[in-house]
Amino acid sequence: MESQNSSGCNDGSALIFLGTGCSSAIPNLRCLLEPSDPPCSVCSQALSVPPIQNPNYRCNTSLVIDHYSKSDNTHSYILIDVGKTFREQVLRWFTFHNIPRLDSIILTHEHADAVLGLDDIRSVQPYSPINEIDPTPIYLSHHAMDSIVEKFPYLVQKQLKPGQEIRRVAQLDWRIIEEDHQRPFVASGIQFVPLPVMHGEDYISLGFLFGEKCRVAYISDVSRIPSSTEHVISKASAEQLDILILDTLYKVSCKSSLYSIFVYSPFESNE
Numbered sequence: 001m002e003s004q005n006s007s008g009c010n011d012g013s014a015l016i017f018l019g020t021g022c023s024s025a026i027p028n029l030r031c032l033l034e035p036s037d038p039p040c041s042v043c044s045q046a047l048s049v050p051p052i053q054n055p056n057y058r059c060n061t062s063l064v065i066d067h068y069s070k071s072d073n074t075h076s077y078i079l080i081d082v083g084k085t086f087r088e089q090v091l092r093w094f095t096f097h098n099i100p101r102l103d104s105i106i107l108t109h110e111h112a113d114a115v116l117g118l119d120d121i122r123s124v125q126p127y128s129p130i131n132e133i134d135p136t137p138i139y140l141s142h143h144a145m146d147s148i149v150e151k152f153p154y155l156v157q158k159q160l161k162p163g164q165e166i167r168r169v170a171q172l173d174w175r176i177i178e179e180d181h182q183r184p185f186v187a188s189g190i191q192f193v194p195l196p197v198m199h200g201e202d203y204i205s206l207g208f209l210f211g212e213k214c215r216v217a218y219i220s221d222v223s224r225i226p227s228s229t230e231h232v233i234s235k236a237s238a239e240q241l242d243i244l245i246l247d248t249l250y251k252v253s254c255k256s257s258l259y260s261i262f263v264y265s266p267f268e269s270n271e
Contacts, residue, residue, distance in 0.1 A: 012068030021058025059085035086117025220247035
């Protein structure tokens with residue numbers, strides 16, 4: 001069970017959690033195939049409690065920002081991360097929340113739990129057998145782009161090679177962003193400030209600061225927040241955050257690398 005619809009600022013916008021689980025998702029398959037004695041109290045629920053009622057049935061970490069523009073009475077939908085469980089998230093939560101499309105995509109990093117659902121983006125785009133549709137803007141770092149080129153060359157290819165047939169694939173407009181909080185970018189009318197954080201001590205992932213009336217910091221896959229990023233989201237930098245969302249790695253090594261979503265807001269608090 002996920003999909004907390006959270007927005008404490010009451011402006012018609014919403015934050016929809018599509019997933020709050022680890023890279024392998026929850027339940028962990030090994031816990032079900034070779035259960036311990038006594039069985040894992042978290043994963044064993046998957047066999048007895050329907051996913052919609054199960055707080056421990058969790059897909060890869062992902063967020064949809066449903067941004068409402070009062071000036072023209074329209075909604076735009078921005079997706080952060082497209083992991084391995086994206087198709088299931090669409091079936092469960094796009095339909096539940098009446099999300100009709102995606103206007104922009106933002107990637108925090110290029111690991112499997114953040115990008116392996118990219119092929120399924122075509123399923124939420126208008127149908128065209130010859131790919132004559134407007135591409136969806138997708139924002140990512142240079143490092144992530146280099147990895148995507150290797151993982152999904154057919155999603156990046158601009159022109160067909162001689163003799164190559166047209167195949168329907170997701171149409172994406174790749175836009176490089178900097179891993180620098182001083183280099184914000186705009187996606188679907190919202191300004192985002194990149195928040196570099198450590199995902200282990202050898203890898204940088206990105207969180208994002210966004211919102212005007214409601215100031216939100218979304219930070220996933222984080223083991224440590226550098227002082228420069230901490231300053232950006234602190235009261236010392238500007239105004240206080242309204243909502244802080246943290247997806248944290250275990251402090252010590254763990255075979256399943258499980259982590260949790262924590263949401264702090266003066267309006268509400270969910271774990």
